[in-house]
Amino acid sequence: MPAYLVTKAIASGMFMIMAAIWLLGLSAFDRRTALVGNGIALVFLAITTVLLVADLERPERFLRILTRPQWKSWLTRGAFILIGFSLVCTAWFAVELGAQLGWVPEGVAEAARVPLMLLGFPLALLTAIYTAFLFHQCEGRDLLQSRLMPWHMGVQAVMAGGAVWAALAGLTGQVMYVGMVTVPLVVASLADLLLRIAEVSLSHQSANGRQAAWLVRHGRLQAIWKRSLVLSALAGTLMLVLFASILAWLTGVVVIAADESDAIFSDAASSSMETLITTVIIVTPWVTTSAAILTLIGLFLYESAIIKAGQDVPNA
Secondary structure, three states, rough: OOHHHHHHHHHHHHHHHHHHHHHHHOOOOOOHHHHHHHHHHHHHHHHHHHHHHOOOOOOOHHHHHHHHOOOHHHHHHHHHHHHHHHHHHHHHHHHHHHHHHHOOOOOHHHHHHHHHHHHHHHHHHHHHHHHHHHHHOOOHHHHHHHOOOHHHHHHHHHHHHHHHHHHHHOOOOOHHHHHHHHHHHHHHHHHHHHHHHHHHHHOOOHHHHHHHHHHHOOOOOOOHHHHHHHHHHHHHHHHHHHHHHHHHHEEEEHHHHHHHHHHHOOOHHHHHHHHHHHHHHHHHHHHHHHHHHHHHHHHHHHHHHHHHHHHHHHOO
8 A cells, every 4th residue: 555655646646746847837848857757657557556456355356446446445436536647647648759750740749748738737637646545544544534634635746746756857867847847846854754743743622533643653564664754854865955955056157147147247156156166967867866755665664544533543
C-alpha cells in the first residue's frame, strides 16, 4: 500500500504540474517534455495498477470490480478513475508521438492538446486523492479517516510529481525550468510537513484513533515517522536553497548584461556572477536528484507509518 500511494502520487503530480504550466501560459509548449511527462506518468500508473492488483491478493477480484462494479464503493470508483486517467495520458502521448513522427497532422495535435489537458487534470487530481475517500469507508480505521487526508494526498502529488520533474530538468540542464517547478515543490513540501504533524497531533474522538496516533508519535512507529519528517524537511530545504541560488543566477545574468552594455559594474563583479552561474549549472543536477530521492523516500516512510498505525490497532 505505501508504495502504491507513492507511485500514484508521482503519476498524477507530474501530469498536473505539466498541464498547469502550459494551461496557465507559464512556459511555451514543448513536445519532447510532453512525451517524457506522459510516458513517465504511464509507467507509474502501470506500476500503481500492478501494486493495486497485488494488494487485493486475488487478481480476479480486480476483474470483478470492472465487470460487476459497486458504484458506492471507492474501490470501484478509484479503479475507473485510474482507467480514465490512463486513457487520457495514452491519448495525449499517442497524439504527440504521432505528430512528432509525421503520422498525425500538426493541426490535429494542436486541437487535441488543450482538451486533453483540461480533461486529464481533474482525472489526475482524482487519481491522487480518491484513496482518502476509500479510507473513509474503512470502518474502525479512524486515523486513516482524517478530513485532512484528501487535501494531504493532493499536496503529496504536487510534491512527488514536482520532485521528479525537478530532477529531470536538473539532469537535462534546464535550470530555468527547475526554478519554475521548485516553487510549487517547496510550497507543497512545507504544506505536507504541516499536514503530517496535524494528522497525528490533532485530537481524535475515538480510542482507536488516539491509539493509532500514539503508535506514530511515541510507539514502535516513532522512528519511521521521525525519519520521514527529517528526510522530507531536508529535501525541501535543498530545493529552497537551490531556488535562492537560481534567483541569484538570474540576477547575475542581468548584472553581466548590464555590465557589458553600460560598463556600470566592475570586472570583479562580473567575474563573481559568472562563477555563480557556472556553480549553479554544475550543482543543479546533484541537488535536484538528491532532493527527489529524499522526497520520495520520506513520503514512502510516512505512508508506511500512517498505514501501519491505522491498520494495526484492533477494531475492538
